[in-house]
Structure formats: C-alpha cells, structure tokens
Amino acid sequence: MTPRGEAAHHSGVTPLAALGWRPELAARLPAGTVPARVARVDRSRLAVLTEDGERRVHPGAGLYADPELGGPAVGDWVALRDELAVAVLPRRSAFTRTVAGRTSAAQVVAANLDVVLVVDALSGPSRLRRVERYLAVAWSSGATPVVVLTKADLCDDVGAAVAEVAEDALGVDVLAVSAVTGEGLDAVRAVLAPGCTAAMVGPSGVGKTSLANALAGRELAATREIREDGRGRHTTTARELHLLPGGALLVDTPGMRELALYDDADGVAAAFSDVTALADGCRFRDCAHRTEPGCAVAAAIDDGRLDPARFAGWRKLQAEAHRQLLRVDARARAEEHARVRALHRSRRDQPIRPR
Numbered sequence: 001m002t003p004r005g006e007a008a009h010h011s012g013v014t015p016l017a018a019l020g021w022r023p024e025l026a027a028r029l030p031a032g033t034v035p036a037r038v039a040r041v042d043r044s045r046l047a048v049l050t051e052d053g054e055r056r057v058h059p060g061a062g063l064y065a066d067p068e069l070g071g072p073a074v075g076d077w078v079a080l081r082d083e084l085a086v087a088v089l090p091r092r093s094a095f096t097r098t099v100a101g102r103t104s105a106a107q108v109v110a111a112n113l114d115v116v117l118v119v120d121a122l123s124g125p126s127r128l129r130r131v132e133r134y135l136a137v138a139w140s141s142g143a144t145p146v147v148v149l150t151k152a153d154l155c156d157d158v159g160a161a162v163a164e165v166a167e168d169a170l171g172v173d174v175l176a177v178s179a180v181t182g183e184g185l186d187a188v189r190a191v192l193a194p195g196c197t198a199a200m201v202g203p204s205g206v207g208k209t210s211l212a213n214a215l216a217g218r219e220l221a222a223t224r225e226i227r228e229d230g231r232g233r234h235t236t237t238a239r240e241l242h243l244l245p246g247g248a249l250l251v252d253t254p255g256m257r258e259l260a261l262y263d264d265a266d267g268v269a270a271a272f273s274d275v276t277a278l279a280d281g282c283r284f285r286d287c288a289h290r291t292e293p294g295c296a297v298a299a300a301i302d303d304g305r306l307d308p309a310r311f312a313g314w315r316k317l318q319a320e321a322h323r324q325l326l327r328v329d330a331r332a333r334a335e336e337h338a339r340v341r342a343l344h345r346s347r348r349d350q351p352i353r354p355r
C-alpha cells in the first residue's frame, strides 16, 4: 500500500519547499543551524518538521528573547542546533489573539500563513455579518482570505448565496463546497498550492472538521488522543500542522478554533474598504458619519449606494476595535504603574552600600 499524506513523510526526505520554506529565510539562519517548521508547541518540547521527518526538540531560551514575538507558534520556522531550537526566524504573517489576563500581549496562534479559509455554512440564517467579522480577523493576520461556504447540498440556491457573499467580501474568492457530495472541493484544493500554508476560521458547527478531513483524504488526528495498549493508557499529542496530499499545509490548532473575534482597526479597514473609501470623501477628517454636513457615507446610504446594514456592521466593529484599544491601553498603564512601584520598593529595601 502506498502511504498517503503525512505517513509518506515519516521516511525519506521532504524538500524544505514542501514544508513552506522561503529561500530568503536562508540569510536569517544562524551559522551551524538547520531550519525546522514548528508543528506543535508543548510546554517543554516542540514538535518540528524537518527535511528528515518529524522530531521533538527543546525550545531554547533564545526563542523567548524578543517579547514582541511572543515565543514560537505553530507554523514558525526555527533554527535547530542539534536538539535545541535556538531562534525563531522572521515571520511572514501571524495570527494573533489577545490573551485575557495580566498582560496585554497578543498571543500568536499560528505563524507564516499564506491563506486563511473563512468557513461558514450555506445552511441556516444569513451569514454576511459573521463572514465580515472573520474576514476582518483574517486580513489582519497578513494572509490572503478565501471564503468557503460549506453544506452546499443543503442550499436550494447556491449561486445566489455565493453571489450575495461575494458582493460583500470585496476582492475575496468565495467558494461553495459540500463535504457530503464532494462538490467544490477541487476549487478549494486549487487555492491550496503546494508549499502554501492555510488555516481555517469560522464558527462552531459549520463543517471545518469535515472540510479538513475531506481535504486530507483521511481523519486528521484529534489534538489529544488516548491510546490504550497492554501497558495502559497513553496520551499522545498530535501535530497541529498537517501535510495535505496536494502538497499544501494545513494548520489546525485549538487556539485557531477558539479564536475570539477580537478586532483591530487595520483588519476592519481592509474588510470594509468600500466604507473606508467613502469615509475618505467626508468633509471633516474626524467625521463620525452621524449628522455632520458633507458626510459622504450618509450620502451613499441615502442614495442606495451603501447598504445601511453593512454600515451598521462596520460601525459595530469600529466600536469593538476602539474598546479593545482602551482595554489594552488600560492594562499597559496598570503594568507600567506596577513596574515603577516595584522598582521604588526594591530601591528602598536595598540600602546603598559604599564600595
């Protein structure tokens, strides 16, 4: 039997390009190291894919040297010196979420994505607003979003539903698929070029797992599976970066699935480029598009060029992005305050000794 998918890569050599390597990274590789792609991050180990297959290595302190980078993430390229990962190579894109809690740092969920599949279902109520929100998140990662509408077999008028979303998702490909009939899967495979790295976002239950399995041609392993054998129960941890039969890579991490829809101003601007362009035409730079004279947005709504619901969606995201900023600012201020206080305290407690 011919091994399929990942199994094929356990033996033999995988060219770096098949793992998504970009030649320009070679110049960033420290002397005496080899590149490896992070397939899973555990507390004390990294699962990495190399030219010679999958390995488990130790994360070196150097990986955490830059607080801006936030440590290694699935999809990162790291430099290996023997069993130690010594550096994270520069990222092309990063999918982040803000971590609730003490620090205002953004946590990187996945790195070096080329494509983000924004997945929603063709069954159920209108999906426009949801797709808009996930598109904003996808744009802000630096990857190219593609909308994939699943469960085409449950929709009476696929063409109309796709057209409606396409009109809203400016400049983004919109594909319809069915994991049941297999319809449309080839079009999704076509956007996943060999060596390209993709991930999926979208609400629960829209069919992300079914789509991933259909693309992989097999059940992708659960993140944590309990294996039982004669000697008892073992927890094996599976990789979160999968090699698809067509040569693309698919990131499937719990973090990506639990992705909270936090919003940032750049992502909103890209997803609503039509509203942003209209706003540029307002008479006042700081126009709030409410009752200001010379408001180009209000004019567009009045003469039917802009859908009021779309404008309301944009307004909601703007408000959320603003709230998010305020939260982050408040946290940053509080941290700075605590740091300064601690500094004073340690100065006070340590008497200055004459040398």
Ligand SMILES: Nc1nc2c(ncn2[C@@H]2O[C@H](COP(=O)(O)OP(=O)(O)OP(=O)(O)O)[C@@H](O)[C@H]2O)c(=O)[nH]1
Pocket (backbone or CB within 6 Å): 150, 151, 152, 153, 154, 177, 178, 179, 180, 181, 203, 204, 205, 206, 207, 208, 209, 210, 211, 257
């Ligand atoms: N009819 C139909 N049902 C589908 C299709 N894709 C998925 N489903 C069903 O929809 C349900 C949810 O599918 P999942 O693949 O688990 O959805 P998910 O997005 O991974 O959901 P989470 O795991 O909660 O994130 C399951 O019962 C699937 O069998 C499809 O193309 N057509």
Ligand SMILES: [Zn+2]
Pocket (backbone or CB within 6 Å): 279, 282, 283, 287, 288, 289, 290, 292, 294, 295, 296, 297, 298
């Ligand atoms: Zn205005």
